[in-house]
Structures are given as structure tokens and as C-alpha cells.
Amino acid sequence: MTNTIPASRFLTQMRARAPLVQCITNYVAMNIAANVMLAAGASPAMVHAPEEAGEFAGIAGALTINIGTLSTQWIAGMEAAAKAANAAGKPWALDPVAHYATGFRRDATRSLMGLKPAIIRANASEIIALAGGTGAGKGVDSGDSVEFAEQSAILLARQHRAVVAVTGEVDFVTDGLRSAHIHGGSALMPKITALGCSLTCLVGAFVAVRPDAPFDATIAALATFAAAGTEAAKLAEGPGSFQWRFLDALAALDPAALDATVTTA
Numbered sequence: 001m002t003n004t005i006p007a008s009r010f011l012t013q014m015r016a017r018a019p020l021v022q023c024i025t026n027y028v029a030m031n032i033a034a035n036v037m038l039a040a041g042a043s044p045a046m047v048h049a050p051e052e053a054g055e056f057a058g059i060a061g062a063l064t065i066n067i068g069t070l071s072t073q074w075i076a077g078m079e080a081a082a083k084a085a086n087a088a089g090k091p092w093a094l095d096p097v098a099h100y101a102t103g104f105r106r107d108a109t110r111s112l113m114g115l116k117p118a119i120i121r122a123n124a125s126e127i128i129a130l131a132g133g134t135g136a137g138k139g140v141d142s143g144d145s146v147e148f149a150e151q152s153a154i155l156l157a158r159q160h161r162a163v164v165a166v167t168g169e170v171d172f173v174t175d176g177l178r179s180a181h182i183h184g185g186s187a188l189m190p191k192i193t194a195l196g197c198s199l200t201c202l203v204g205a206f207v208a209v210r211p212d213a214p215f216d217a218t219i220a221a222l223a224t225f226a227a228a229g230t231e232a233a234k235l236a237e238g239p240g241s242f243q244w245r246f247l248d249a250l251a252a253l254d255p256a257a258l259d260a261t262v263t264t265a
């Protein structure tokens with residue numbers, strides 16, 4: 001076992017600290033992501049305007065940046081925030097939603113990657129394309145298996161000295177040397193829009209509390225989603241009831257449920 005810190009301990013610490021996280025996320029995700037953060041025990045703030053995003057990054061414990069609904073103004077806010085987070089020694093996580101779809105997204109992602117995210121969290125098609133490969137993604141949705149993206153993730157982690165998290169049926173996390181799989185969740189999760197975006201915000205909450213351990217913190221965030229997703233699916237009748245049951249499951253989650261979802265290598 002290379003994972004020295006159990007995921008359960010991270011959730012307990014995160015809830016005790018309720019870290020303030022600056023989430024620059026998309027219009028689709030803002031509401032559900034903020035609710036996911038509150039249910040899990042964190043304190044989200046959706047602050048993206050270029051006039052204040054950099055200042056706020058100095059206050060928050062961590063920053064997350066998601067390019068889902070991009071515009072020139074938003075890119076200015078993202079870059080100001082990432083630079084300020086770096087200057088303040090705060091970790092930040094990137095969610096490159098559908099970065100392969102247009103030149104605008106590709107350029108923005110290239111420049112954000114240059115600002116050294118500590119963590120990259122994306123679906124399999126996004127990770128494959130980020131490493132220079134060709135995936136089968138359709139817009140924001142993945143068309144590839146996580147397994148197919150694992151080598152791309154390791155390559156990216158080594159190139160960028162970042163933790164890379166690929167999500168899907170079984171998640172994969174690597175820092176280029178170590179890796180872990182996270183099992184659980186539900187096939188209903190990709191049927192709820194912006195759950196992946198919400199997870200990226202939650203990664204920010206865990207790494208805010210343990211900036212010294214981004215690999216383990218990322219695993220803990222994914223394990224939290226997997227355990228809550230498994231629980232919510234037990235009584236869900238479809239995507240609608242799954243969504244509210246997922247929030248309830250996050251809030252009620254017993255940290256002990258996390259550890260069984262993680263296998264390390």
C-alpha cells in the first residue's frame with residue numbers, strides 16, 4: 001500500500017475545517033457544485049470576475065478552475081486567480097471540460113496548463129486528448145474507458161509534475177509514480193450534469209486542508225463521491241431522485257465507508 005493516509009481521515013479533517021474554496025466553474029455547474037460542497041462539509045465561493053478573482057485567491061484555501069462555459073472575460077479571471085494562488089502558495093485544480101472541442105478551448109487550456117495546476121481532474125477522453133492522443137469524446141461527455149486513459153494520465157502527471165485524476169466507472173489517480181483506483185459510484189452519475197465539475201470543486205476542498213498531500217487528498221475526494229454515489233443509488237428511481245439522494249448521502253456519509261473504495265499500487 002503506497003497510500004499512507006486513509007481517505008476516511010481526510011474526510012474527517014475536511015469537515016472539521018470546512019475550508020473556503022474559490023470555485024471558478026461554469027454556468028451549468030455553479031448551483032449543483034456549491035450544493036455538493038456544502039453537503040460534503042466545505043465552504044464554496046463562486047468568484048470569477050477578473051476584477052476580483054486574483055484578490056480572492058489570496059483569501060481562499062484552494063482554487064479550482066473549470067473551462068466549461070468559457071469567454072474572454074472568464075479566461076482573464078482564471079489566469080489572474082491561478083497566478084495569485086501560485087504567488088500565495090495555494091494549490092489549484094484544473095478541470096479542462098471539452099478542451100479538445102475548439103481552438104478557443106485548446107488555447108485557454110494550454111495557457112492554464114502553463115500556470116502549473118497541482119491537480120488535473122477530467123474524464124477519460126479529456127485526459128487522452130490532453131496528452132496528445134485522440135479520444136472518442138463528444139462535447140463534454142467521455143467516449144473512452146478510464147483504463148484506456150491510464151497511460152496518458154501517467155505521462156501528463158510526469159510532464160507537468162501534477163496529480164492527474166481520470167474519472168469514470170472506476171477512477172484512476174496518479175502522481176506519475178504512485179497510482180490508485182477508486183471503485184463504487186453509480187451509472188446514474190454521468191446522467192446528472194456537472195457532477196464531474198462538482199467533484200473538481202470538492203478536490204479543491206480536500207487539497208485546501210492537506211496541500212502537502214495532493215495525491216492522497218485527490219483520492220479522498222474521489223472516494224467521497226464513490227461512497228456517496230453507491231449509497232444514493234440504493235434507493236434512487238432515476239437521475240432526478242439520484243441527484244437529491246446524492247446530496248443527502250454526502251451529508252450523511254460515514255468516513256469509514258471511504259477506505260474500502262480505494263486500491264493503491
Ligand SMILES: Nc1ncnc2c1ncn2[C@@H]1O[C@H](COP(=O)(O)OP(=O)(O)O)[C@@H](O)[C@H]1O
Pocket residue numbers: 122123124140141142166167168169170171184185186187188189190194195196197199222225226229
Ligand atoms: N459508469 C459509472 N459508474 C460509477 N461512477 C461513475 C460512472 N461514470 C462516472 N462516474 C462517477 O461520476 C463522477 C463524475 O465523473 P465523470 O462522469 O467521469 O466526469 P465528467 O462529468 O467530467 O465527464 C465521478 O465521481 C465518477 O467516478
Ligand SMILES: Cc1ncsc1CCOP(=O)(O)O
Pocket residue numbers: 026028029068069097140193194195196197198
Ligand atoms: C453541459 C455542459 N456544457 C458546458 S459545461 C457543461 C457541464 C459539464 O459537466 P460535467 O463535465 O461535469 O459533465
Ligand SMILES: [Mg+2]
Pocket residue numbers: 095097122123140196197
Ligand atoms: Mg467534466
